[in-house]
Each structure stands twice: as structure tokens, then as C-alpha cells.
Amino acid sequence: xxxxxxxxxxxxxxxxxxxxxxxxxxxxxxxxxxxxxxxxxxxxxxxxxxxxx
Numbered sequence: 073x074x075x076x077x078x079x080x081x082x083x084x085x086x087x088x089x090x091x092x093x094x095x096x097x098x099x100x101x102x103x104x105x106x107x108x109x110x111x112x113x114x115x116x117x118x119x120x121x122x123x124x125x
Contacts, residue, residue: 101108 097108097114100106
């Protein structure tokens with residue numbers, strides 16, 4: 073069973089990764105002139121579902 077400290081650490085890790093991902097995406101969009109569409113999954117073109125016609 074996970075303890076409160078473990079859950080807090082996991083959540084803190086997730087928050088930091090989400091923030092860094094957002095900053096990286098914003099920087100990439102500003103350099104390439106693209107715009108992120110929130111309706112499209114970020115990894116929608118990867119994985120087994122992307123290979124299906």
C-alpha cells in the first residue's frame with residue numbers, strides 16, 4: 073500500500089514533467105510556427121492504433 077509521502081512524491085514528479093512538457097511544446101511551436109491543437113492527442117500518430125486504416 074502506498075503511503076502519503078509516496079503519493080505526494082509521485083504527484084510532484086508528474087506536475088514537474090507536465091510543466092516541462094508544456095514549456096518544451098511552447099518553445100517548439102514558437103520556433104517552427106506550428107500551433108498545438110488540444111483536440112489532437114500529442115502521441116496520436118504513434119502506437120498500434122495509428123497503424124490501423
